[in-house]
Amino acid sequence: QQSGGQFVEQCTHVVDLARYLVGEVKTVQAFGTLAFQTDATVTVEDAMTVNVQFASGALGTFQTGCFSRTGGAAPGVGLTVASASAVARFSSWGFDATIDNGEGVQTLAGEPDIFERQARAFVEAVRTGDRSLIACDYADGLASLRVGLAANRSLELGGQPVSL
Numbered sequence: 001q002q003s004g005g006q007f008v009e010q011c012t013h014v015v016d017l018a019r020y021l022v023g024e025v026k027t028v029q030a031f032g033t034l035a036f037q038t039d040a041t042v043t044v045e046d047a048m049t050v051n052v053q054f055a056s057g058a059l060g061t062f063q064t065g066c067f068s069r070t071g072g073a074a075p076g077v078g079l080t081v082a083s084a085s086a087v088a089r090f091s092s093w094g095f096d097a098t099i100d101n102g103e104g105v106q107t108l109a110g111e112p113d114i115f116e117r118q119a120r121a122f123v124e125a126v127r128t129g130d131r132s133l134i135a136c137d138y139a140d141g142l143a144s145l146r147v148g149l150a151a152n153r154s155l156e157l158g159g160q161p162v163s164l
Contacts, residue, residue, distance in 0.1 A: 005044045005155075006032065008148035011064040013114075014079050015144045016136065017095060018052075018060055021081055021088075024143065025060075027053040028150035029161040036066045050151045 003009040007030065019025065029052075032045030047065030054060065078091040086101040094110030111117055125133040150162040 003044075004145075004148060005048075005152050006046055006064055006066070007048050007050055007062070007151045008145065011048075011050075011062055012144055012148060013093075014062060014064075014077065015147050016140075017079055017090065018062075018081070019140075019144060019147075022054050022056065022058050022060065024055045025052045025147045025150075025164055026055045027161050027163050028147060028154055029159060030151035030154040031159050032155050045155065048151065048155075050154075052147065 015025075028050060030048055030050045032048040034042065034045060035047050037046045048063070050062040050064075052060045052062070077093055077095075078089065079095070080090075081088045086099060088097060088099045090097050090110070092110060093114050094112055095114075096110040097106075097108040099106045099108070121133045121135075125131060131137070146164055150164055154160060154162045
């Protein structure tokens with residue numbers, strides 16, 4: 001319960017990337033379930049689907065859950081962004097990218113260890129006072145947190161949309 005729940009805890013980095021690519025989220029609608037945990041002490045949803053409308057009018061759906069606890073292969077981390085002219089697929093924690101613009105496919109390798117890179121940048125920024133080493137400032141992180149908290153509020157409201 002103190003982690004913020006499934007969506008806040010597990011999907012924040014994907015929300016960050018979606019906001020970076022598509023823009024700010026305007027409306028959030030969430031549905032959740034306790035489908036994967038068998039431990040009776042778990043009191044927050046362990047799987048969620050969160051629909052969003054961005055300020056630009058674009059639509060998005062995030063799906064997150066404790067899928068790997070089922071014993072099978074986890075679906076993994078990813079984001080697909082589609083427009084009329086291209087589709088970009090980001091996969092793995094490093095967000096490897098495959099971009100198809102209808103004329104060809106481009107593949108870009110992501111960061112091999114994003115968590116180590118983030119930790120190093122943070123420690124160096126604290127050590128030197130150089131805030132430019134931090135790619136996401138407090139206000140930007142708060143904007144992604146607002147999306148997660150709105151998803152939680154939508155759950156409390158039985159799936160009703162929540163405006164940001």
